[in-house]
Amino acid sequence: MEDVIVVGAGPAGNNAALTLASKGYGVTVIDSRENIGDKLCTGLVGEECFRRYPIDPSLVYREINSASIVAPSSEGVRFETPRPVARVVNRVAYVASFAERAKEAGAQYLLGPRVSQVEQQKDRVSVVTNDGTLEARALVLAAGFGSQLNRQLGLGEASDYVVGVQALVETEGLDEVEVYVGRNVAPGFFAWLVPTQPGYALAGLLVRKDAPERFAQFISARKAEGKIKGSVSKATCWGIPLRPLRKTYSDRVLVVGDAAGQVKPTTGGGIFYSLMASEFASKALDEALQEDRLSANRLSSYQREWKGLLSKELEVGYSARRLFEYLGDSHISSLIQQASKNGFVAELANSPEVSFDWHSSMIGKIMGHPTLGGVLKMVNPFLARMAKVPEPADMYPSEEVMAESMSRV
Ligand SMILES: Cc1cc2nc3c(=O)[nH]c(=O)nc-3n(C[C@H](O)[C@H](O)[C@H](O)COP(=O)(O)OP(=O)(O)OC[C@H]3O[C@@H](n4cnc5c(N)ncnc54)[C@H](O)[C@@H]3O)c2cc1C
Structure with missing residues (x-):
C-alpha cells in the first residue's frame, strides 16, 4: 500500500507528488493522459509564479510587458508595464518538468489508466482504474475540471464554470497579446491572441454559450483582418471552474487545483493557484500521515490554509x-x-x-x-x-463530446 495516490498529473497533482515524495512518502500518480501536461491551456504564467516555480529559460516563448485590449467599438487601449508581468511558456514542458522532479524524488507514474472509482475505507482509500485497483493511506484528487470523482466522494462540483476554446494559429505581424471584449466576440468574457514562437499564436476565447460557433467567427474576423494566416492545430475546448467547491477535504482525501475550483474567476488562469494549493495539501497530508490521523476533521486545516490565501481573490474576482x-x-x-x-x-x-x-x-x-x-x-x-443565478454554461460532459462539437463548425 502506498502512502499517497495522486489522481491527475497536471500542475496541482505533479507539485503535490513532488512535495510529498521529497519528504520521503511513497507516492503514485495516475493520469489517463499519456503525455503529461498536454491539456488545453495558453501557458501564461505570472512573474510571481515564475519566480516561485522557475522553469528552464528554454521553455519560455516570450515575456509579456504589453497588451492591447480591443473594444467593441474597435477602439482599444494599450497597456505597457516597465517590467514583464508574465511569460508565455511551453505549457506541456513546464508541467512535465514538475513530474520529472517528482520522479527523481521517487514518485511512480502510471500513465494511461483512467480512475473510475474511489472508495474511502476506515484505514485506506482504494482507487479503481481500468487496469486494476490500487490502495493508499491517502488520496490527492487533482483530476481537473469536471471530474466525476468529486461527485462520487460527495464533494459536489463547481457551481459555475465557463467553456474555453483554443487553437494554434499562424499569424502575420502579431507581436503582443491582444484581448478582445464585447458581446459580438465573447459575451461577458473575452477572446485572445497570444503570440508564442515567431509567426505563431494561440487564439482562444471563453464563453458560456455556443463556444464552437463563437470561436469560428472570431477566427474568420481575424483572418479577414490579415492577422491570422491559417490554423495549425484543430480547436479544442474544455471547461474552467469559476467558483471553488464548498468542501475540498474528506476522510483521507484532499481535492486540489481545477478539481477544487482554485482558479482566478476574472481570467480563468489556474496554474499558479493550483501550485500553491498543492503545497498546502502536501503540508496538511504530511502532518496527518505522521500522526496517522487522516479523518476529514484532521485534514480540514488544508481548506483553512488555502482559503486564507485565496478566498478574498476568488470572491472579489x-x-x-x-x-x-x-x-x-x-x-x-x-x-x-x-x-x-x-x-x-x-x-x-x-x-x-x-x-x-x-x-x-x-x-x-x-x-x-x-x-x-x-x-x-x-x-x-x-x-x-x-448575480445569484448565473446563466448556466453549455455542458460538455467529456472531451469526446467537446471535440465532436468543435468538429461541427
Ligand atoms: C483554454 C484554456 C486556457 C487556459 N490558459 C491558462 C493560462 O494561460 N494560464 C493559467 O494559469 N491557466 C490557464 N488555464 C487554466 C489551467 O489550464 C488550469 O487551471 C490548470 O491546468 C489546472 O491544473 P490541474 O492540475 O488542477 O488540472 P489539469 O491540468 O486539468 O490536470 C488534470 C489531470 O487529471 C487527469 N485526469 C482527469 N480525470 C482523470 C481520471 N478519472 N483518471 C486519471 N486521470 C484523470 C487529466 O488527464 C489531466 O492530466 C486555461 C484553461 C483553458 C481551458
Whole structure:
C-alpha cells in the first residue's frame, strides 16, 4: 500500500507528488493522459509564479510587458508595464518538468489508466482504474475540471464554470497579446491572441454559450483582418471552474487545483493557484500521515490554509466577473475610453497593486476611480439581483463530446 495516490498529473497533482515524495512518502500518480501536461491551456504564467516555480529559460516563448485590449467599438487601449508581468511558456514542458522532479524524488507514474472509482475505507482509500485497483493511506484528487470523482466522494462540483476554446494559429505581424471584449466576440468574457514562437499564436476565447460557433467567427474576423494566416492545430475546448467547491477535504482525501475550483474567476488562469494549493495539501497530508490521523476533521486545516490565501481573490474576482458579464458594449467602450483618458491606464500599469495573479487590489482601484467606478456602480444594483443565478454554461460532459462539437463548425 502506498502512502499517497495522486489522481491527475497536471500542475496541482505533479507539485503535490513532488512535495510529498521529497519528504520521503511513497507516492503514485495516475493520469489517463499519456503525455503529461498536454491539456488545453495558453501557458501564461505570472512573474510571481515564475519566480516561485522557475522553469528552464528554454521553455519560455516570450515575456509579456504589453497588451492591447480591443473594444467593441474597435477602439482599444494599450497597456505597457516597465517590467514583464508574465511569460508565455511551453505549457506541456513546464508541467512535465514538475513530474520529472517528482520522479527523481521517487514518485511512480502510471500513465494511461483512467480512475473510475474511489472508495474511502476506515484505514485506506482504494482507487479503481481500468487496469486494476490500487490502495493508499491517502488520496490527492487533482483530476481537473469536471471530474466525476468529486461527485462520487460527495464533494459536489463547481457551481459555475465557463467553456474555453483554443487553437494554434499562424499569424502575420502579431507581436503582443491582444484581448478582445464585447458581446459580438465573447459575451461577458473575452477572446485572445497570444503570440508564442515567431509567426505563431494561440487564439482562444471563453464563453458560456455556443463556444464552437463563437470561436469560428472570431477566427474568420481575424483572418479577414490579415492577422491570422491559417490554423495549425484543430480547436479544442474544455471547461474552467469559476467558483471553488464548498468542501475540498474528506476522510483521507484532499481535492486540489481545477478539481477544487482554485482558479482566478476574472481570467480563468489556474496554474499558479493550483501550485500553491498543492503545497498546502502536501503540508496538511504530511502532518496527518505522521500522526496517522487522516479523518476529514484532521485534514480540514488544508481548506483553512488555502482559503486564507485565496478566498478574498476568488470572491472579489467572481463579483467583478459577474459585474463584467452585465456590462453592455456601450459600457465597455465607455470604460475603455475613460480609462485611456487622464493617464489612468499608465497609472494602473505602473501601480505596485497591479499584478498578473492577484486581482482584488486592482479591482478595488478601478471601483474607486471617480469615473470608472461611477460607470460600474450604475450597473451594480442590477448585478445584485442577477448575480445569484448565473446563466448556466453549455455542458460538455467529456472531451469526446467537446471535440465532436468543435468538429461541427
Ligand atoms: C483554454 C484554456 C486556457 C487556459 N490558459 C491558462 C493560462 O494561460 N494560464 C493559467 O494559469 N491557466 C490557464 N488555464 C487554466 C489551467 O489550464 C488550469 O487551471 C490548470 O491546468 C489546472 O491544473 P490541474 O492540475 O488542477 O488540472 P489539469 O491540468 O486539468 O490536470 C488534470 C489531470 O487529471 C487527469 N485526469 C482527469 N480525470 C482523470 C481520471 N478519472 N483518471 C486519471 N486521470 C484523470 C487529466 O488527464 C489531466 O492530466 C486555461 C484553461 C483553458 C481551458
